[in-house]
Amino acid sequence: MxxxxxxxxxxxxxxxxxxxxxxxxxxxxxxxxxxxxxxxxxxxxxxxxxxxxxxxxxxxxxxxxxxxxxxxxxxxxxxxxxxxxxxxxxxxxxxxxxxxxxxxxxxxxxxxxxxxxxxxxxxxxxxxxxxxxxxxxxxxxxxxxxxxxxxxxxxxxxxxxxxxxxxxxxxxxxxxIELPTGPDLEGELEKAERVGILLPRGLTLFYQADVILQAARQYLAAQGRLAFFCLAGPYPPHPHLAHQAKCLEKQFPDKFFLFEKVLPKREMKNLWQRSLAFVSAPRYDGYSYSLAEGRAYGALPLISALPAYQELLTHGYNAWFIEPFTTENLTQAFFEVEKYLIEPPFWPQRNLAWIQRFSxxxxxxxxxxxxxxxxxxxxxxxx
Known part of the structure; x- marks a missing residue:
């Protein structure tokens, strides 16, 4: 065949x-x-x-x-x-x-x-x-x-x-998704030093980067402790949003990091392992590749309440829902996630087990x- x-x-x-x-x-x-x-x-x-x-x-x-x-x-x-x-x-x-x-x-x-x-x-x-x-x-x-x-x-x-x-x-x-390769993935999840929030969906209105960048600005201006890793390579960026991201990079050089090209697999893996959480909020209803990948690498999904997301994920169990998905609510979620820099995270093993079984x-x-x-x-x- x-x-x-x-x-x-x-x-x-x-x-x-x-x-x-x-x-x-x-x-x-x-x-x-x-x-x-x-x-x-x-x-x-x-x-x-x-x-x-x-x-x-x-x-x-x-x-x-x-x-x-x-x-x-x-x-x-x-x-x-x-x-x-x-x-x-x-x-x-x-x-x-x-x-x-x-x-x-x-x-x-x-x-x-x-x-x-x-x-x-x-x-x-x-x-x-x-x-x-x-x-x-x-x-x-x-x-x-x-x-x-x-x-x-x-x-x-x-x-x-x-x-x-x-x-x-x-x-x-x-x-x-292609499951991460390497020795013991569960062991890697436990050893990962997570210090930031990954923004993997590009700088487009389609993935609500306008809301996400505003929330990142408010959070960093209020002395938030987490850094942001913003990927602009996957999709052609909206000019206005690209300008906003570059301004954030200049204003917060030690907290906002902009990646304008698609990263090699090894670098992407390292970035996931440094991410405590990530944001995924498309304007369409569908379970995304980046959501599956982030779950496999042990980052907490910060997501909008799409039907596809609600079907497969549970708030406070293996994900964190932001509804309605507004700048204020997302900023608050960033602060709530901060505590898991110290407290044991509740989601990595639950998400990895699901990914290994179903994805x-x-x-x-x-x-x-x-x-x-x-x-x-x-x-x-x-x-």
């Missing part, structure tokens, strides 16, 4: 999932429109590579996608993200396919979409009239394509229950391949 992982091959989540499938014994090829990435092989571009493909590019090359998948003798297409990859495979006519539908991916197309200025496509730019018009058109016309894409899928991986519940994959597991990437890859074989067998056995 050959699986074509279709999508933006430079996406770190796509690469992790592809490598996990390969380690589980699957024959995986990566397919997309972008230039070949260094960490996803073998990679095939559908026509000449395009650095920043547009919707029209996917539409024009939908037939070419099908021809390439057939030429590669692909058994099943596995588009990563419903938009544009899932819709692209659906338009191509190639069957069967199994999409990976992520919460952020679906955010703009929900029936009750939040304000346009928080949309994924506008989160790092000023909302000009053409961009607002384009976002409105997508929300107006794409939902039927998304419904059809899900309806014709063999099944779907999903971290957004509301839009994908008919194709739900794994009842309680929504995101899978192991390799285990999930093997289970996915097993379900995929069953689904394909049902397709073949239909009269």
């Amino acid at each position: 050959r699986i074509a992982l279709v999508g933006p091959a430079r996406d770190l989540h796509l690469q992790r999932w592809g490598r996990a499938l390969q380690k589980a014994g699957a024959d995986v090829v990566f397919v997309g429109l972008e230039p070949p990435p260094p960490d996803a092989t073998p990679y095939y571009s559908v026509g000449p590579p395009i650095a920043h493909p547009r919707w029209i590019d996917f539409y024009r090359r939908s037939q070419a996608l099908r021809e390439l998948l057939e030429a590669l003798e692909v058994t099943v297409a596995h588009p990563f993200h419903l938009t544009p990859s899932g819709v692209w495979v659906w338009l191509s006519g190639f069957r069967p396919y199994v999409p990976y539908a992520m919460g952020a991916d679906l955010f703009e197309y929900t029936p009750a979409a939040p304000p346009l200025r928080y949309s994924w496509s506008l989160q790092n730019t000023a909302p000009s009239l053409p961009r607002l018009a384009a976002a409105w058109l997508r929300r107006r016309f794409l939902p039927p394509f998304l419904r059809q894409t899900l309806q014709e899928a063999a099944f779907a991986l999903a971290d957004n229950y509301e839009l994908c519940k008919a194709k739900k994959f794994f009842e309680k597991v929504k995101k899978y 192991n990437l390799q285990q999930s890859a093997r289970l996915f391949l097993s379900l995929l074989e069953k689904a394909l067998y049902k397709e073949d056995s239909r009269p």
Whole structure:
């Protein structure tokens, strides 16, 4: 069985999932429109590579996608993200396919979409009239394509229950991580010297960095003892928020540390081990990779009360909910967390045990391949 992982091959989540499938014994090829990435092989571009493909590019090359998948003798297409990859495979006519539908991916197309200025496509730019018009058109016309894409899928991986519940994959597991490697992880958790709060979601309105930076400023101005480690590399930063973060770095040079590039795995591990807690508050409902990773490394999740979070986490047991998610409430949470610089933390072993049981990437890859074989067998056995 050959699986074509279709999508933006430079996406770190796509690469992790592809490598996990390969380690589980699957024959995986990566397919997309972008230039070949260094960490996803073998990679095939559908026509000449395009650095920043547009919707029209996917539409024009939908037939070419099908021809390439057939030429590669692909058994099943596995588009990563419903938009544009899932819709692209659906338009191509190639069957069967199994999409990976992520919460952020679906955010703009929900029936009750939040304000346009928080949309994924506008989160790092000023909302000009053409961009607002384009976002409105997508929300107006794409939902039927998304419904059809899900309806014709063999099944779907999903971290957004509301839009994908008919194709739900794994009842309680929504995101899978590469478990930290090394000697005794539990021993490492106990030895970690935790002095700060990690802000792993970038400098975007989409992840409420505006609220988080204001809370960090208020906390540090009030002589808070914890430092902040702010990651700006994962997503293109909003210009205004990037300016705020740099001002905080200058104002509190020994307490606010800004990392503007994606960190290597070893450096990221060290940063997690120095973090007592971390903040995750996206404006969409979905269980995030950074939340799973932070739990594995023993940091306390400071989170908004999203349905997906409430389903899997409990305030005061393995997480700390901030509701409503405001500057004042988040600042207060920072001060409340300070006591665990001295007191024994209550969450690390509880979270690690859950991650090891339910969120192991390799285990999930093997289970996915097993379900995929069953689904394909049902397709073949239909009269």
